[in-house]
Amino acid sequence: MRLHRLLGIIMLLDSRGIMNARNLAKILEASERTIYRDIDILCEAGIPIMSISGPNGGYSFMENYKINSNVLQGGDIINLLLSSMGITPDKNTEMSQQLKNALIKLENTVSEDHREEIVKAKERFFIDSDPWWGKKIQNENLDLIKKSVLNLKKLKVYYKKYAGETLERIIRPYGVVVKSYQWYVIAFCEVRKEIRIFKCSRIENIEVLKENFAIPKDFNLEEFWAKSKQQFIKNSSFEIKSNSYVVKIKFHEDIKQLLEGFHINSIIKVEDKWIYEVDMLSFETACNLLFSLSDRTEILEPIELRNYIITKANKILSFYNV
Structure with missing residues (x-):
């Protein structure tokens, strides 16, 4: 340096x-x-x-x-x-x-x-890639990863999985993809015997080995990433759909903007009120959002959510001896 x-x-x-x-x-x-x-x-x-x-x-x-x-x-x-x-x-x-x-x-x-x-x-002209809040994680391994990719050297990495477990792996880095300032190394894992994606910020320790490797002639980095990205989006969509929690709410005013980010199945206007059917993903998410709007809304379905709001309101009233 x-x-x-x-x-x-x-x-x-x-x-x-x-x-x-x-x-x-x-x-x-x-x-x-x-x-x-x-x-x-x-x-x-x-x-x-x-x-x-x-x-x-x-x-x-x-x-x-x-x-x-x-x-x-x-x-x-x-x-x-x-x-x-x-x-x-x-x-x-x-x-x-x-x-x-x-x-x-x-x-x-x-x-x-x-x-x-x-x-x-x-x-x-200046580009600031640091986030507004929090601190950007500096990755000290990028120089070694770049050299390994260019020189076709195997790497021994200690990789921390999402759940917190750290694994030792010998990988053959075929290439690097940078997305939203995050580095991902695309490599053949000698333990799993398949090409996998490793997020560089989760590599806790790294060692460049002396052993060389060859990239398969039919491997294309851009095509592999595109297929992996499509599969990731597909799996994420399935996970979101499986975590569905549909509620029916009657609003006394049109507050559609407050539901931004949620999937609205239907909107019906009855006289001066609006009835929404919204997927709020989970019971906990619905409780947290709708209780803050309970002075302007009436929950029609499901009954467990309606009872939660009623119980919570009665508990608040009891504190004030009303």
Whole structure:
């Protein structure tokens, strides 16, 4: 990780001239203290970096010193390709720093006018993939998974299932799918003897093995994911249907917007009232929602739900001695 950051500093000084520690830290997503340490390391290694004082000062190479760091390598092209596909790495990962370096190299290959446009665009457009609430889970295994997929190396993983059980598996990673910023590795499981989907955030520990493998010639990542997604949607729909709880309610006003998210089977207007037949999935869900609306509704069916509301209302009245 440090090596890629040091290369990033060299390429930025080579392309942009004088840069202060604050701007270097912002671009490379590091602290200013880290940048100061990195500059010291580069100077000790013989890189002729000088410090310039004053309000417009910073660091730069000595006069007439240039390096040839702008040639895109195979790894750079792969990282640029992944980025163009929307596969963006987590912060503070090796892949993230490699992508930054590749973009800096790409920036250095264009004319001065176009370079200014690139810098301007990077300063004025920003994608924040973090959720509004809670904290985004950082996955430390993505670099190893990416290398394993590209180099066809087997992985030993410790995978935590949804129920909490952790399993040890030897897998052959055929590819990676990124959906809604979540990484999924599609791999042949040597225990189950079939291709399975592993959510990367549930991989607690990982080890890259020396043994190589070959991907079957008839395997297609996009087709496999499409079929798996259809099956997942089908199974989820079946599960929702099996957890059905239909209620019939009489509303004294049209409050259809409050039922958003539930499947409404029918709506009948009788004089100034509306009778809804709604699937609320479960008895507990119906209780929680409808009791809060009990001053505006009358539950007609099922009887157990109607009795629940009546019992709850009588209990509240007893507290007030009414």
